[in-house]
Amino acid sequence: LCPPIPGRADYVHYLADLLADSNGGVIPRGRTISVLDIGVGANCIYPIIGHQAYGWRFVGSDTDPVALDAARNIVAANDILKGSVDCRPQPDASQLLNGVVKRGEVFDAVMCNPPFYPSLAAATAGTRRKTTNLGKGRGPAPVRNFGGQPSELWYPGGEEAFVRNLVKESEDIPTSSFWFTALVSQSQTLPGIYKELQWAEAVEVKTIEMAQGQKKSRIVAWTFLTREQQAARRAARWAKAK
Template sequence: MSEEKTILHARNKHRSRYNFPELIRSLPDLYPFVAINSHGGESIDFADPLAVKMLNKALLKHFYGISNWDIPENYLCPPIPGRADYVHYLADLLAQSNAGIVPKGKAVKGLDIGLGANCIYPIIGVQEYGWTFAGSDIDPLAVKTARAIVAANPVLSNSISCRLQNNRQHIFKDIVKPGELFDFTMCNPPFHASAAEAQSGTRRKLQNLGKLKGKEAVLNFGGQHSELWYEGGELVFIRNMVEDSALIASQCLWFSSLVSKSSNLPFIYKTLQYAGVKEIKTIEMAQGQKISRFVAWSFLTEAEQREWAQKRWRS
């Protein structure tokens, strides 16, 4: 009997510990990376970027039917259980405007800011709820790789569009088209303020894993400049996102962003209030010992939110 991680969302497919024999059956290439750990159980070396990527490939194939997935070396390879939680909690947020029912199908459209080469959020949203997605990124190779993933998997090909943001100062501008509507936006913002800070964070992670030992730090989950750091860090990125969201206030039901540090919340709330939002929600999530959260905001009143749901999902 698998032990449940009850802290993950109830609909999250990754609540049980990784079943490596099953995952290896789905992706035999995972086999060389699995070994018995110090606790006597099967695992991979989470300090090895290739092992982490192979685990992701196995999870995506086994749980989401994605047979063709790959990313370039040194690009962000995110832990899938936590990514899935964000999607499921967003589904619950949409349900609040829809008489408690999670809306499913292509009528529901999301926007992933910072799509990355991995395309993880849209993959999960499409395969779990049948939603459609647009994803944006400032990195041409990330967009090209995400497009290749979509094209190589027929289950995704009519549901995800990948858009290049040519101006790193803009977030929604030039991505959201005039009159285009989104039911939600989501984002995992770069939370470091500089390359040096990102490298320091990498070294801390590897020390915690006991894998540093004087070697050059290599981030186990990878990550490019644009994925890991932004001048001014998370706070400046989210502030810019809030300001940009006000320009398309009537074109989206819920905007949202992950927030890595709870100490950043007061500043974010003030920024949102200054922007004139009608409702703010902070939704906490937990994976292992780590508590994470996202902040969601809407420029629509509760009555307008219900009207939006009626027109978009029940017409």
């Protein structure tokens, strides 16, 4: 997987802590909690971990029909996931929320692991640096970023453009999710992301630091809900979550 499972699990658990921070320290659990995973991938890993650990329901979107079919097959082959994971196609690769979120649909969190690089060339160069740093610089040309698929590795404008576009789209449907989040691997992209959030007038922004071995990353989370709206959302959705 790209990145490995421990990093994926960390994101899910930190997301649970984020929801708990908005719920008096109690993690909302069960099928009343709905999470949107942008770029669910062939492995469907975030929904698997999130449903197994907390009982959450998931909507997983992807632009790659092959990856989406693989994710659907995983759901179909596991009774515990049936009825709890909805895999939806994203028909427009330039869109993130638009075309996936249905009118009136409400989520408790949106999550995504954006592509790192702005192009195939940048992704290949990044892989060479990684293999060299690991003492594996000699030999045949490396596999891109240790096996990630194209849509997982690069996006026009890279990670910063992806997250800034997510901020812009979330601003258009601000009450569709309690929290919007993105995993940010490159610290140099943070100023641009924060600027976009300022322009979007997010009510609250949090940055949650993460680390797995030598890899450091962070989750940037934002909400457009006022304190009053947050309280109403908790009462409507989380009071029943156990």
